Amino acid sequence: MHVLMIECNPNGMAGIANALELGHDVTLVSVDPDFYLAISPLTAGAYAHPNCTVVKSEAAFDIEALVALAEALHAEHPVHGVTTYSEYHTVHTAAVAQALGLPGMSVDGARNARHKHRTRLALDGNGVPQPxxxxxxxxxxxxxxxxxxxxxxxxxxxxxxxxxxxxxxxxxxxxxxxxxxxxxxxxxxxxxxxxxxxxxxxFVPGELISVESCVLGPGEIVNLGLTDRPLSGFPHFIEMGATYFTGHDLQEELFALTTKALEGLGVDFGFIHTEFLLGPDGPVLCEVNGRLIGGIVPSLMQITSGVDAYLEVIRQALGERPELPFPGETTAGGHWFGAPLDGVVEDIAFDAVETQPGFHSALAYKKPGTRVSRLSKSNFDWIGHVIFTGADRAEVNKRCEAALDHIDLRMKLAVAR
The missing domain is CATH 3.30.1490.20 (ATP-grasp fold, A domain)
Incomplete structure (x- = not known):
C-alpha cells in the first residue's frame, strides 16, 4: 500500500518508520525535509529506506497546489491513504483525501477544528461550555x-x-x-x-486536561482516555508534562462533552485531541485538534495499551479499522524540561534518572553545541523529556517530578550584550 504523508512532526517519524517496516510505500511531502533530520533519530533511516520517497515542495501549505501535486503523485504511483501528524496540515490532508477519493475527515470538519475562531463560533450556544x-x-x-x-x-x-x-x-x-x-x-x-x-x-483558571478520541466514521465516536497537561506559569502556557490515564471523577462528563463538540464541528474521521479547562463551574472547552495528540503522548499510549497509535493513524487512512489504545492497568506519564537560561548545550545526561523507580525512558532533543533559548514561551522551547510508569496518575506524576532533579544539564551560558 502507498501512504502519502503531508508533512509530519518529529515524533511522528516513528509512524513512517513503522509503516516502512510493514512493507508499505511512504511518500513524504515537505517544505523542509531536513527539519526532521535535525530533530528525530529515526529520520535518516526512514529516508534511506528503498520504499520511502521524500518530495521537497514549496506547495505543502498551498492547498490548491498541494492537491495538484498529490494528483500527479497518485497518477504515477497510486496512493491508498493520505494522512498527517501535523496540526498545521490537517485541512490540507482532508482536501487531498477528498480529491483522491480516499478515507479522511470532511474539509469543513477539519477547518472547524483547525481554526479556533471557527470552533468557537460553530459551538456557540450548542450546549458545550466555552469561555x-x-x-x-x-x-x-x-x-x-x-x-x-x-x-x-x-x-x-x-x-x-x-x-x-x-x-x-x-x-x-x-x-x-x-x-x-x-x-x-x-x-x-x-x-x-x-x-x-x-x-x-x-481567562478560565483550572487544570488543563484532554480527551483522546477516535472517530471511526460519521456518528461513531470512541473516547479512549484522558491526558493531564500541567502548565508552566503565566504569561505563557507551556505544557510541562502529560499522563495518559483513565478514571478521572469527571471522565464521563468530559467524554459526553467531547462527543457533542465533535458532532457539532462535523469532525467525522480520525484520531482527535480535545482539550478542556476544569474551571470553577465545571469543564470548559479549550480547543479541538483534528489529529492524533502530539509530543510524547502516543508513546505513553503504547506503553499502557500495547497499541502503536502512530501506526493506527496510518491503518485508518488506508481504510482499515484501527486498533484503539485504551489505557491499561499500568499508567504512563512524562515531563518535559528546558533550559533555565539562554545558552549552548554542552551535555545532557540521565545516568541518575535511569536508577529511579518506574523509569521507562529519557531523551535529549538537543545535541552538544546546539544553541537553545530559556524555557519561556512555547512548547518549542523543550530540550528533552523523561517517561515513567506507575500504578496510577499520582504516582507517575510524583516520579516524573522527582526525576527532573536528577537530570545533569550542562550549558555554556549566553553572554548578555
Whole structure:
C-alpha cells in the first residue's frame, strides 16, 4: 500500500518508520525535509529506506497546489491513504483525501477544528461550555475585543499550535507588548503562513486536561482516555508534562462533552485531541485538534495499551479499522524540561534518572553545541523529556517530578550584550 504523508512532526517519524517496516510505500511531502533530520533519530533511516520517497515542495501549505501535486503523485504511483501528524496540515490532508477519493475527515470538519475562531463560533450556544470570547479578523480590532472581554484574558492566534503566541493578558502593558510582538509574526516557519484571525477569551483558571478520541466514521465516536497537561506559569502556557490515564471523577462528563463538540464541528474521521479547562463551574472547552495528540503522548499510549497509535493513524487512512489504545492497568506519564537560561548545550545526561523507580525512558532533543533559548514561551522551547510508569496518575506524576532533579544539564551560558 502507498501512504502519502503531508508533512509530519518529529515524533511522528516513528509512524513512517513503522509503516516502512510493514512493507508499505511512504511518500513524504515537505517544505523542509531536513527539519526532521535535525530533530528525530529515526529520520535518516526512514529516508534511506528503498520504499520511502521524500518530495521537497514549496506547495505543502498551498492547498490548491498541494492537491495538484498529490494528483500527479497518485497518477504515477497510486496512493491508498493520505494522512498527517501535523496540526498545521490537517485541512490540507482532508482536501487531498477528498480529491483522491480516499478515507479522511470532511474539509469543513477539519477547518472547524483547525481554526479556533471557527470552533468557537460553530459551538456557540450548542450546549458545550466555552469561555466568553470575541473573534477578530483584523489586528486593529484586538484592543476593542479585550476591552469587551476584560482583564485578565487570553489572546491566541486562530491557527496556532504548541501554545505559540498564546498569552495571558493581565493589563494594558501586556496588551501593548502582545500586539507589538504579534505584528512581526507573518508565519510559523517551514512555509506555514499565519492567518490574521485572533481569538480573545475570558481567562478560565483550572487544570488543563484532554480527551483522546477516535472517530471511526460519521456518528461513531470512541473516547479512549484522558491526558493531564500541567502548565508552566503565566504569561505563557507551556505544557510541562502529560499522563495518559483513565478514571478521572469527571471522565464521563468530559467524554459526553467531547462527543457533542465533535458532532457539532462535523469532525467525522480520525484520531482527535480535545482539550478542556476544569474551571470553577465545571469543564470548559479549550480547543479541538483534528489529529492524533502530539509530543510524547502516543508513546505513553503504547506503553499502557500495547497499541502503536502512530501506526493506527496510518491503518485508518488506508481504510482499515484501527486498533484503539485504551489505557491499561499500568499508567504512563512524562515531563518535559528546558533550559533555565539562554545558552549552548554542552551535555545532557540521565545516568541518575535511569536508577529511579518506574523509569521507562529519557531523551535529549538537543545535541552538544546546539544553541537553545530559556524555557519561556512555547512548547518549542523543550530540550528533552523523561517517561515513567506507575500504578496510577499520582504516582507517575510524583516520579516524573522527582526525576527532573536528577537530570545533569550542562550549558555554556549566553553572554548578555
Amino acid at each position: 466568553r470570547f470575541r473573534h477578530v479578523a483584523d489586528p486593529a480590532e484586538v484592543e476593542a475585543a479585550v476591552r469587551e472581554i476584560g482583564f485578565p484574558c487570553v489572546a491566541k492566534p486562530s491557527d496556532g499550535t504548541a501554545s505559540l503566541h498564546v498569552l495571558h493578558l493581565k493589563d494594558e502593558r501586556d496588551l501593548r507588548e502582545y500586539l507589538a510582538d504579534l505584528e512581526g509574526v507573518a508565519d510559523y516557519g517551514r512555509g506555514v503562513v499565519r492567518i490574521p484571525d485572533i481569538v480573545i477569551e475570558q
